[in-house]
Amino acid sequence: xxxxxxxxxxxxxxxxxxxxxxxxxxxxxxxxxxxxxxxxxxxxxxxxxxxxxxxxxxxxxxxxxxxxxxxxxxxxxxxxxxxxxxxxxxxxxxxxxxxxxxxxxxxxxxxxxxxxxxxxxxxxxxxxxxxxxxxxxxxxxxxxxxxxxxxxxxxxxxxxxxxxxxxxxxxxxxxxxxxxxxxxxxxxxxxxxxxxxxxxxxxxxxxxxxxxxxxxxxxxxxxxxxxxxxxxxxxxxxxxxxxxxxxxxxxxxxxxxxxxxxxxxxxxxxxxxxxxxxxxxxxxxxxxxxxxxxxxxxxxxxxxxxxxxx
Amino acid sequence: xxxxxxxxxxxxxxxxxxxxxxxxxxxxxxxxxxxxxxxxxxxxxxxxxxxxxxxxxxxxxxxxxxxxxxxxxxxxxxxxxxxxxxxxxxxxxxxxxxxxxxxxxxxxxxxxxxxxxxxxxxxxxxxxxxxxxxxxxxxxxxxxxxxxxxxxxxxxxxxxxxxxxxxxxxxxxxxxxxxxxxxxxxxxxxxxxxxxxxxxxxxxxxxxxxxxxxxxxxxxxxxxxxxxxxxxxxxxxxxxxxxxxxxxxxxxxxxxxxxxxxxxxxxxxx
Ligand SMILES: Nc1ncnc2c1ncn2[C@@H]1O[C@H](COP(=O)(O)OP(=O)(O)O)[C@@H](O)[C@H]1O
Ligand SMILES: [Mg+2]
Numbered sequence: 243x244x245x246x247x248x249x250x251x252x253x254x255x256x257x258x259x260x261x262x263x264x265x266x267x268x269x270x271x272x273x274x275x276x277x278x279x280x281x282x283x284x285x286x287x288x289x290x291x292x293x294x295x296x297x298x299x300x301x302x303x304x305x306x307x308x309x310x311x312x313x314x315x316x317x318x319x320x321x322x323x324x325x326x327x328x329x330x331x332x333x334x335x336x337x338x339x340x341x342x343x344x345x346x347x348x349x350x351x352x353x354x355x356x357x358x359x360x361x362x363x364x365x366x367x368x369x370x371x372x373x374x375x376x377x378x379x380x381x382x383x384x385x386x387x388x389x390x391x392x393x394x395x396x397x398x399x400x401x402x403x404x405x406x407x408x409x410x411x412x413x414x415x416x417x418x419x420x421x422x423x424x425x426x427x428x429x430x431x432x433x434x435x436x437x438x439x440x441x442x443x444x445x446x447x448x449x450x451x452x453x454x455x456x457x458x459x460x461x462x463x464x465x466x467x468x469x470x471x472x473x474x475x476x477x478x479x480x481x482x483x484x485x486x487x488x489x490x491x492x493x494x495x496x497x498x499x500x501x502x503x504x505x506x507x508x509x510x511x512x513x514x515x516x517x518x519x520x521x522x523x524x525x526x527x528x529x530x531x532x533x534x535x536x537x538x539x540x541x542x543x544x545x546x547x548x549x550x551x552x
Numbered sequence: 553x554x555x556x557x558x559x560x561x562x563x564x565x566x567x568x569x570x571x572x573x574x575x576x577x578x579x580x581x582x583x584x585x586x587x588x589x590x591x592x593x594x595x596x597x598x599x600x601x602x603x604x605x606x607x608x609x610x611x612x613x614x615x616x617x618x619x620x621x622x623x624x625x626x627x628x629x630x631x632x633x634x635x636x637x638x639x640x641x642x643x644x645x646x647x648x649x650x651x652x653x654x655x656x657x658x659x660x661x662x663x664x665x666x667x668x669x670x671x672x673x674x675x676x677x678x679x680x681x682x683x684x685x686x687x688x689x690x691x692x693x694x695x696x697x698x699x700x701x702x703x704x705x706x707x708x709x710x711x712x713x714x715x716x717x718x719x720x721x722x723x724x725x726x727x728x729x730x731x732x733x734x735x736x737x738x739x740x741x742x743x744x745x746x747x748x749x750x751x752x753x754x755x756x757x758x759x760x761x762x763x764x765x766x767x768x769x770x771x772x773x774x775x776x777x778x779x780x781x782x783x784x785x786x787x788x789x790x791x792x793x794x795x796x797x798x799x800x801x802x803x804x805x806x807x808x809x810x811x812x813x814x815x816x817x818x819x820x821x822x
Contacts, residue, residue, distance in 0.1 A: 348574035
């Protein structure tokens with residue numbers, strides 16, 4: 243494998259279950275040291291793609307190369323250099339925290355002594371030292387997630403695959419996970435993650451693809467995507483007096499674009515305050531006004547006409 | 553050519569066995585926790601109780617039994633090797649059925665298959681663990697047989713590796729079956745078949761005393777071959793047929809393992 247060759251390269255990658263198409267021909271490349279994200283709603287095909295990259299699900303069509311190898315023919319050799327944190331925690335409930343790591347290390351052929359040492363380091367890294375000898379079941383969701391991440395690092399992988407690393411965690415637990423992932427990123431570990439959280443994608447990903455209905459609908463850095471598919475600022479308007487859709491016509495011409503949501507109207511404008519002034523000029527009385535910067539949520543809304551988290 | 557290929561094949565086989573051993577290692581780690589020991593111990597008692605109740609009870613009525621070579625032995629000595637084979641079968645099948653829980657409910661193998669370990673190696677590793685468990689039963693049972701003078705120390709030592717082969721066969725078969733089990737009802741079917749095998753494999757009476765049709769049926773089922781093999785050894789009645797029984801059991805083990813590995817791959821790597 244040459245230096246320039248991407249760690250992961252997919253061309254026209256397809257995954258079908260029966261006659262249902264979960265991944266409908268995607269192209270992507272992930273380079274060494276990158277933090278790459280799949281952003282998309284439930285059912286977009288993120289996990290199906292991750293499982294193909296993780297060599298636990300054979301592609302139905304297209305080509306896929308991971309670490310320069312073919313997942314179907316060299317699955318075992320590829321998996322030896324991957325760290326996987328699946329969407330559902332798959333910890334061993336009959337083992338303790340420490341045993342989970344040591345036993346897992348043995349699957350990679352790591353000598354017992356090295357395995358023990360690495361388990362201790364990783365337990366410390368994910369801050370589970372006090373629970374090291376407890377079984378897994380009573381741990382909180384956040385702790386289990388951290389242990390799953392620790393387990394994914396036990397073979398010092400070239401690529402770490404994280405499928406929704408923080409879904410279902412409370413904000414505090416989520417920040418702890420983000421902090422650990424950020425440290426990995428600083429160390430130059432290649433991260434590939436999926437999420438349907440905008441803030442997660444914005445914080446962690448150097449580059450991401452937006453997935454919807456098994457297809458990639460946009461690709462770029464978070465900033466590029468926002469520049470390309472949204473305006474600098476957004477005005478969120480709520481109205482209490484009449485039905486929201488009656489305001490759509492009245493707001494026409496303010497800003498560059500308007501989105502009608504069930505509970506609010508979004509006005510996309512380079513300068514939010516100017517847009518707010520224009521609304522006031524038309525003698526419309528919103529019950530609340532919020533001016534904010536554009537985010538990936540707005541990109542997604544623009545690309546698919548839908549919000550990401552419902 | 554051969555000199556180049558052989559070391560490579562050997563290295564590959566070695567890596568496979570080492571990964572399978574890691575799967576066995578997982579079970580060893582789990583067995584260190586308390587709850588497991590009960591399951592281990594309980595599996596041993598069933599054949600012992602049968603030996604005591606039927607071997608000694610019925611033995612009091614029948615007293616002696618004539619072997620094909622004309623020697624006579626006690627009825628208990630006739631039944632004991634069958635109980636030994638049944639015990640090896642039970643140990644292997646119980647562990648194989650545990651795989652259903654590990655695969656479908658605990659979803660243990662989802663994590664394992666994300667590592668270099670391959671489905672066949674998972675099956676092999678689980679089988680090796682089943683053998684450890686089954687062999688500990690067999691060993692204890694053989695010690696008891698020697699103590700009750702139902703066999704000699706020498707023949708017990710020869711019979712022990714044969715019990716491992718019996719366990720290997722039922723482990724392979726059980727694992728293939730485990731990949732088809734979907735519900736509690738399926739477990740019940742397995743238990744019924746297991747019990748029928750236990751009753752009709754030349755266990756309590758020689759198979760050639762059954763009606764002709766039944767005899768043929770019995771001879772294609774696996775426990776019959778296990779019983780005949782172990783009975784030949786613990787009673788010291790050697791004949792060429794024992795090789796045939798061994799070949800049957802080894803073939804069953806390999807076919808079972810191969811099917812189990814394939815089906816696990818298909819079930820878990822979709
Ligand atoms: N094993 C499977 N069998 C059948 N359908 C599946 C399977 N796995 C996923 N799907 C379907 O494929 C689609 C994409 O799923 P998934 O890749 O999990 O999406 P995401 O991770 O983005 O939520 C969903 O509609 C899901 O129901
Ligand atoms: Mg998913």
